Amino acid sequence: MTLILTFLGKGGIARTKIAIAAAKLLASQGKRVLLAGHPEPTFQILLGTAIAPDPKEIAPNLQVVQFQASVLLERNWEEVKKLEAQYLRTPIFKEVYGQELVVLPGMDSALALNAIREYDASGKYDVIIYDGTGDASTLRTFGLPESLSWYLRRFRQLFVNSDLGKTITESPLIQPLIGTFFNVNWTADNFAQPTNQANNFLEKGKAALADPNRIAAFLVTTQDPIDVANTRYLWGSAQQVGLSIGGVILVSSEANANLSEEFTPLPVNVVPDTPIGDWQQLIDALPNFAEQALQAPKPIEIDIQSRQVRLFLPGFDKKQVKLTQYGPEVTVEAGDQRRNISLPPSLSGRAITGAKFQNGYLIISF
Structure with a gap:
């Protein structure tokens, strides 16, 4: 390791x-x-x-x-072109060269x-x-x-649930047209496969x-x-x-x-x-x-039994920390950094009942 x-x-x-x-x-x-x-x-x-x-x-x-x-960009561009060729019948990027x-x-x-x-x-x-x-x-x-993982899971689901997403993945009239451009039959499963691969890749990084x-x-x-x-x-x-x-x-x-x-x-x-x-x-x-x-203090600890999330935020005081809950996740801002906390199933969807800043820790209760 x-x-x-x-x-x-x-x-x-x-x-x-x-x-x-x-x-x-x-x-x-x-x-x-x-x-x-x-x-x-x-x-x-x-x-x-x-x-x-x-x-x-x-x-x-x-x-x-x-x-x-x-x-590094030149080398990675070749991998992008190989990936594009797997899905598009007529690749767009083949005439764009990494060296330029x-x-x-x-x-x-x-x-x-x-x-x-x-x-x-x-x-x-x-x-x-x-x-x-x-x-x-x-x-x-x-x-x-973590940042890309949040964008992927949030916007992927929004697209799948949208009228455009449903039309592309379900409409029998659109499927033949899509088939002329793509190397695969573009169903909901096909849409999920590459995004699932990307998400798995990001989860390993997290x-x-x-x-x-x-x-x-x-x-x-x-x-x-x-x-x-x-x-x-x-x-x-x-x-x-x-x-x-x-x-x-x-x-x-x-x-x-x-x-x-x-x-x-x-x-x-x-x-x-x-x-x-x-x-x-x-x-x-x-x-x-x-x-x-x-021996380092853990940046975040989630205690399911007591329904608490503890974030270690040294270097900040209470006035520099902002806590919000607009969507299914909790967002914490400290300084110039923003973090969306993905909660375990037992806490997901629960409203915040209290929060306090104590000894460098932000303690959130649900």
Whole structure:
């Protein structure tokens, strides 16, 4: 089972240095490690070698790869064309070539997540370390399975129940016309099959995100009050996408530096701000990532017996949290993140009877 590890918080060199040091540490322990980053100069300068869009071994048990969005888009486009050919008699995209596609905003996140998924599924690595942007963009990347899952299940059912959906899937007059365009007889079952496959794919991603054995993040900060405030904000935002935070890495030259009060109950590990190339001091100060990840507070807990949902939202106060229930699910807003909570059958459809914000937890009763 592969552990996917990422770091949030302090931008620039500090966070990337910690990602590289973590990769070196885990590789030295005999784990097969893939270190993935974006095509930015810092990543390659710190490693002291050129990074390619395909994994390259730079030390025993350690490979590095660059998530170049244009290359990933080109490769995925070929898969899109193959999928289209399965359903359309005359494919539309066959004359559009991946080499001419331009990466649009947001595509890079989805492409990076899919690349991580593929490397994870390959079974070649024990640990994948993703050196992303370390901000809200990284959180949205890891939150994509849950976000897309909500859109899929909500809009799929709306379409099936609509007059247009019923006409397409049931009308005997429309079926012959559809048959001239599609390679399949487009019934309700045919419509459900591809969406069910996509939903199963997204459910696997959600399950991985909910398991700290599979995906975890660590916060990186300095003692600067602004860095601390931003890192606490990211901590709470990470809980909104369901990402487990295993601990805090405090970069400081002061041996007695302490931020335990600001990040309770997370463990805080102090690491030195070492010069570029001096890896051993940094490596020796790093925590046991897998062990700390398992002890992380759960982002969400659902207690069916007491009819309660508990969300851990550190870094936010009561005024920054908004709770609504318009549809069959409960929506929680905190900061710039919105989460739709899919309730178990015993709670689904029940109205909220009460809510309180206590010790960093939003406690919702039904």
